[in-house]
Amino acid sequence: MAVMNIVQAVNSALKCALEEDKSVVVLGEDVGVNGGVFRATDGLQKIFGPKRVVDTPLSELGIAGVSVGMAVNGLKPVAEIQFSGFLYAAFDQLVSHAGRIRTRSRGRFSCPLVVRTPSGGGIRALELHCEMPESFFAHAPGIKVVCPSTPYDTKGLLLASIKDPDPVIFLEPTRIYRAIKEEVPDNFYAVPLGKARIAKQGKDVTIVTWGAMVKYTLDAVEKIKNDIDAEVIDLRTIYPFDSKAILESVKKTGRLVIIHEAPRTAGFGAEISATVSEKGLDLLSAPIVRITGYDTTLPFPKLEKEYIPDEARIIAGIKKVMAY
Amino acid sequence: MVKKILAKFEVSYLQALDEEGNADQQLMPKLSEKEMLRLYEMMVLVRAFDDKAFSLQRQGRIGTYLQIKGQEAAQVGSAMALKDDDWLFPMYRSAGALIARKHPMHLILAYYGGDERSLKAPEGINNFPICIAVGTQTLHAAGSAIASSLKNEKSVSLVYLGDGATSKEDCMSAMNFAGVFKAPVIFLVENNQYAISVPRKTQTASETIAQKAIAFGFEGIQIDGNDIFGVYGAVKNAVEKARAGKGPTFIECFTYRLGDHSTSDDAARYRLREEVAEWQKKDPLLRLEKFLSNQKLLTIAKKEEILEKAKEKVEEAVEAYEAMEPPAKDDFFKFMFKEMPEQLKEQHDEFMRSHL
Numbered sequence A: 001m002a003v004m005n006i007v008q009a010v011n012s013a014l015k016c017a018l019e020e021d022k023s024v025v026v027l028g029e030d031v032g033v034n035g036g037v038f039r040a041t042d043g044l045q046k047i048f049g050p051k052r053v054v055d056t057p058l059s060e061l062g063i064a065g066v067s068v069g070m071a072v073n074g075l076k077p078v079a080e081i082q083f084s085g086f087l088y089a090a091f092d093q094l095v096s097h098a099g100r101i102r103t104r105s106r107g108r109f110s111c112p113l114v115v116r117t118p119s120g121g122g123i124r125a126l127e128l129h130c131e132m133p134e135s136f137f138a139h140a141p142g143i144k145v146v147c148p149s150t151p152y153d154t155k156g157l158l159l160a161s162i163k164d165p166d167p168v169i170f171l172e173p174t175r176i177y178r179a180i181k182e183e184v185p186d187n188f189y190a191v192p193l194g195k196a197r198i199a200k201q202g203k204d205v206t207i208v209t210w211g212a213m214v215k216y217t218l219d220a221v222e223k224i225k226n227d228i229d230a231e232v233i234d235l236r237t238i239y240p241f242d243s244k245a246i247l248e249s250v251k252k253t254g255r256l257v258i259i260h261e262a263p264r265t266a267g268f269g270a271e272i273s274a275t276v277s278e279k280g281l282d283l284l285s286a287p288i289v290r291i292t293g294y295d296t297t298l299p300f301p302k303l304e305k306e307y308i309p310d311e312a313r314i315i316a317g318i319k320k321v322m323a324y
Numbered sequence B: 001m002v003k004k005i006l007a008k009f010e011v012s013y014l015q016a017l018d019e020e021g022n023a024d025q026q027l028m029p030k031l032s033e034k035e036m037l038r039l040y041e042m043m044v045l046v047r048a049f050d051d052k053a054f055s056l057q058r059q060g061r062i063g064t065y066l067q068i069k070g071q072e073a074a075q076v077g078s079a080m081a082l083k084d085d086d087w088l089f090p091m092y093r094s095a096g097a098l099i100a101r102k103h104p105m106h107l108i109l110a111y112y113g114g115d116e117r118s119l120k121a122p123e124g125i126n127n128f129p130i131c132i133a134v135g136t137q138t139l140h141a142a143g144s145a146i147a148s149s150l151k152n153e154k155s156v157s158l159v160y161l162g163d164g165a166t167s168k169e170d171c172m173s174a175m176n177f178a179g180v181f182k183a184p185v186i187f188l189v190e191n192n193q194y195a196i197s198v199p200r201k202t203q204t205a206s207e208t209i210a211q212k213a214i215a216f217g218f219e220g221i222q223i224d225g226n227d228i229f230g231v232y233g234a235v236k237n238a239v240e241k242a243r244a245g246k247g248p249t250f251i252e253c254f255t256y257r258l259g260d261h262s263t264s265d266d267a268a269r270y271r272l273r274e275e276v277a278e279w280q281k282k283d284p285l286l287r288l289e290k291f292l293s294n295q296k297l298l299t300i301a302k303k304e305e306i307l308e309k310a311k312e313k314v315e316e317a318v319e320a321y322e323a324m325e326p327p328a329k330d331d332f333f334k335f336m337f338k339e340m341p342e343q344l345k346e347q348h349d350e351f352m353r354s355h356l
């Protein structure tokens, strides 16, 4: 056991995976000599050599497409896309190929790749460095989407993603990369995909969120704990998502708030909301409330705090669902 | 059976002004003394801006900044060879080119300070907004150039990109379109030897970046990117060629990034101090200074005067930047669409209510 933050947990997971499985290859821009711009791959090339921890040319489409080929031919590529906005450049290979190889080959081939990327705003960075693209990929058939929020889960979910037989997009919460520290086992362990985590038990209202928003939701909920006893569900996996855990909680509380950073329209909150309406309308004693980013591009740093759901908006949203 | 050589290629290299400040008269572009001094003043201004921006970032007065130091000749030399209505496609490290293209310096600071209002180009000057996604801007330049020729306009498009960007499929596609449509576009590669930590050798197995153009059917040349006369001359020629309907040119400026990749980077992790020191000797500004002094165009007093004036302008820009009223809180809604759709309007109303 060692105390780690989220970046260190990523590093530790990659190290375990590279040690445990000779077919694992880490690749991406600046991941080798430099150890990644956030140091997520720091020191790995020294240990495992430049053939397993590979600095690539600058091409996200290239990185994704080459990973597809590697994965089909027996490797387990774990690609880093330097910032989430550059996933857009890789989109074609991921959507047109990674998610389709298994079904297109009638199960003869598979594409067990992992694409990890720092994601989300609140870090005062340049444009396209802060996107939350979970919905794009949740919407892409054949691809799993994971979004951890703690160091322990980061390592366990990343190792589960690498073990997974299908392609996984792994969205790391940049804003809290170094904000949370906790004990993380040094050895290999997996946190299963598709299972949510109850981050805080409660009985008055169910809040579903993921990634960096989990921390800020917990902080906000703490502020109003004397008045409202909220249950916070950390979704952990966006696709396939744990609708059972959400419905069970809503059964208890009768109220649902969904919080995410990405734009509201067709954001993943809409899917959760639709699912609960379809399967649990009778459980609800108030309309569902979504607290999200707006249908705009994420503003540059001077205004980004106006966009990302903050404590005031989270509390207001919870109060709204409680007041109904 | 036939076996024969179908094509052979050469890639030329050009340097008009060497490291000691000696000019090759045959290779020098036509420039009056006044124009030479103008290039020098602009380089001094860009250097002063760059130094200031770096220190503002260190003091937390702007956000992430990407230094130009070492690349001033490539940027100033190319931007100054254009006319205002030519199209310029800058990237995140193009502050020098933007200054030369009259983008107000306080707005450039505001850009790195995280203020979206900074990107609006001055009326009459066709500067595209700064591009962050590496290499993607190359296609826009190709498209804009195709548009100019379809409209029978004489304007050309010039796009900045790094050595790393030449690995992007966007760049290859842009070159292909440019070649096929004989588009009046100039690809200006600042090969500063690194894409963050990745050295040029890891980026491509190609011997030069310039030769990539050959595969797309047009001219590619490499020039000493620290030689402002070489850059200016090559771009001027390329512009004339483009205006005459003779198609694109690909110019690899062989240069060096003297600073870190950005203010979040630590280049000591991946390159040797000795290498940087070697390149410091090739500083484009020193070289031009030597030349101008040798030509008796620049006295020590004049040099100081130019530097002081540059620093003053930069200080004024800092003041203007810091005096800017903060943007309206809902500024980021304003330009999403020409007309705000109902759905977004609802969100905007909700936003305004929560900000009462």
Ligand SMILES: Cc1ncc(C[n+]2csc(CCOP(=O)(O)OP(=O)(O)O)c2C)c(N)n1
Pocket: A029, A058, A060, A082, A083, A086, A089, B093, B132, B133, B134, B135, B161, B162, B163, B164, B165, B166, B190, B192, B194, B195, B196, B257, B261
């Ligand atoms: C599509 C894309 N991928 C990755 C990045 C992150 N990034 C910013 S600059 C850079 C290196 C670019 O190198 P080069 O093209 O040589 O230009 P330079 O920065 O050296 O001027 C990288 C990888 C980005 N901005 N865009």
